[in-house]
Amino acid sequence: xxxxxxxxxxxxxxxxxxxxxxxxxxxxxxxxxxxxxxxxxxxxxxxxxxxxxxxxxxxxxxxxxxxxxxxxxxxxxxxxxxxxxxxxxxxxxxxxxxxxxxxxxxxxxxxxxxxxxxxxxxxxxxxxxxxxxxxxxxxxxxxxxxxxxxxxxxxxxxxxxxxxxxxxxxxxxxxxxxxxxxxxxxxxxxxxxxxxxxxxxxxxxxxxxxxxxxxxxxxxxxxxxxxxxxxxxxxxxxxxxxxxxxxxxxxxxxxxxxxxxxxxxxxxxxxxxxxxxxxxxxxxxxxxxxxxxxxxxxxxxxxxxxxxxxxxxxxxxxxxxxxxxxxxxxxxxxxxxxxxxxxxxxxxxxxxxxxxxxxxxxxxxxxxxxxxxxxxxxxxxxxxxxxxxxxxxxxxxxxxxxxxxxxxxxxxxxxxxxxxxxxxxxxxxxxxxxxxxxxxxxxxxxxxxxxxxxxx
Numbered sequence: 001x002x003x004x005x006x007x008x009x010x011x012x013x014x015x016x017x018x019x020x021x022x023x024x025x026x027x028x029x030x031x032x033x034x035x036x037x038x039x040x041x042x043x044x045x046x047x048x049x050x051x052x053x054x055x056x057x058x059x060x061x062x063x064x065x066x067x068x069x070x071x072x073x074x075x076x077x078x079x080x081x082x083x084x085x086x087x088x089x090x091x092x093x094x095x096x097x098x099x100x101x102x103x104x105x106x107x108x109x110x111x112x113x114x115x116x117x118x119x120x121x122x123x124x125x126x127x128x129x130x131x132x133x134x135x136x137x138x139x140x141x142x143x144x145x146x147x148x149x150x151x152x153x154x155x156x157x158x159x160x161x162x163x164x165x166x167x168x169x170x171x172x173x174x175x176x177x178x179x180x181x182x183x184x185x186x187x188x189x190x191x192x193x194x195x196x197x198x199x200x201x202x203x204x205x206x207x208x209x210x211x212x213x214x215x216x217x218x219x220x221x222x223x224x225x226x227x228x229x230x231x232x233x234x235x236x237x238x239x240x241x242x243x244x245x246x247x248x249x250x251x252x253x254x255x256x257x258x259x260x261x262x263x264x265x266x267x268x269x270x271x272x273x274x275x276x277x278x279x280x281x282x283x284x285x286x287x288x289x290x291x292x293x294x295x296x297x298x299x300x301x302x303x304x305x306x307x308x309x310x311x312x313x314x315x316x317x318x319x320x321x322x323x324x325x326x327x328x329x330x331x332x333x334x335x336x337x338x339x340x341x342x343x344x345x346x347x348x349x350x351x352x353x354x355x356x357x358x359x360x361x362x363x364x365x366x367x368x369x370x371x372x373x374x375x376x377x378x379x380x381x382x383x384x385x386x387x388x389x390x391x392x393x394x395x396x397x398x399x400x401x402x403x404x405x406x407x408x409x410x411x412x413x414x415x416x417x418x419x420x421x422x423x424x425x426x427x428x429x430x431x432x433x434x435x436x437x438x439x440x441x442x443x444x445x446x447x448x449x450x451x452x453x454x455x456x
Contacts, residue, residue, distance in 0.1 A: 008396025028084025
């Protein structure tokens with residue numbers, strides 16, 4: 001199999017989705033803490049107040065991660081646990097939690113990958129205008145400084161911001177994520193630019209101040225299109241649609257990646273937004289386009305090449321295999337996404353999220369048997385393998401998620417984890433996919449060999 005000897009095998013999580021302890025030890029409130037209290041914005045009016053209680057159970061969870069055999073664990077920092085007001089005085093107890101977590105991971109042979117921001121924006125900063133405020137990049141740099149100064153003697157891998165498409169697109173366009181509002185086009189452009197400046201300031205600070213030589217990335221997602229057939233015309237159509245602002249607007253890959261990797265906004269953004277489009281300074285673009293070591297990307301499913309809403313989409317036909325998120329199981333998107341991204345950005349790729357929400361429960365035999373998840377991971381990894389055989393440098397795979405958790409506006413019904421959580425008791429059970437994942441890692445992917453012929 002075409003996995004390098006240093007391939008990064010791991011799992012991922014996010015602070016608000018697992019930690020709980022929302023009002024303990026000096027932690028401040030995020031927009032998810034506050035806005036999830038609004039009725040009917042989260043399924044069953046649930047929230048992350050307790051979640052998986054990881055804040056109190058992190059040592060137990062790390063031991064389970066060790067049993068999974070994972071070598072890398074990607075997690076995010078709760079900004080308000082460290083800085084209750086987003087800026088100003090540091091909450092030492094909150095900071096100590098992450099120092100202790102990193103120590104626990106390292107003592108168990110697990111390399112930490114720290115994501116600075118995974119959507120739980122400080123509410124006190126939101127009241128000051130949030131990402132609309134021109135000071136927001138400075139706020140993010142200050143927060144970055146606190147984390148880097150505390151952890152960079154032990155942490156090598158850093159991701160600045162997770163899925164900025166969802167921060168702006170879901171939070172302020174569709175209104176399906178916190179803060180659950182609808183903003184103007186001009187406001188969303190302003191927020192986007194400030195988020196990109198925040199990323200740039202964070203990269204610059206990490207690069208210049210980390211105590212051990214850092215590896216820095218950034219984790220967008222975005223609509224990914226796959227060709228309808230093997231013709232050059234179909235491939236080019238999929239490539240163009242994947243990289244098009246006109247198809248995807250604020251969710252587009254290029255809106256969030258071209259400024260960072262190419263040093264400019266995509267040309268079709270100016271066509272799409274017209275007079276509303278920002279006219280960034282040369283200094284801004286230089287700051288935003290700080291060099292990165294890897295392109296982290298979250299990939300789950302493909303977008304439809306065709307489909308007008310009145311008929312089935314071409315990639316989501318009647319009876320198509322889907323997860324409980326209603327996402328199409330469509331593994332070839334992994335190959336085409338890696339291919340299109342590397343062609344455009346020429347940067348090694350880390351799959352920072354990929355996984356499936358499945359129908360899981362503890363059986364009468366005490367096991368959580370989830371063969372669909374094993375099959376899903378196998379399919380997507382085979383397509384990573386196909387990309388790597390063609391010379392595309394994919395450096396690692398972080399399964400989403402390490403543990404069942406609060407799935408944002410979907411609440412707790414959607415189970416992505418390799419570890420099952422009984423939310424009534426907080427009892428953990430490693431699923432059969434977790435035991436299989438250990439074998440996969442130990443063999444560096446060789447357990448997939450029996451299926452490889454399917455993707456030749």
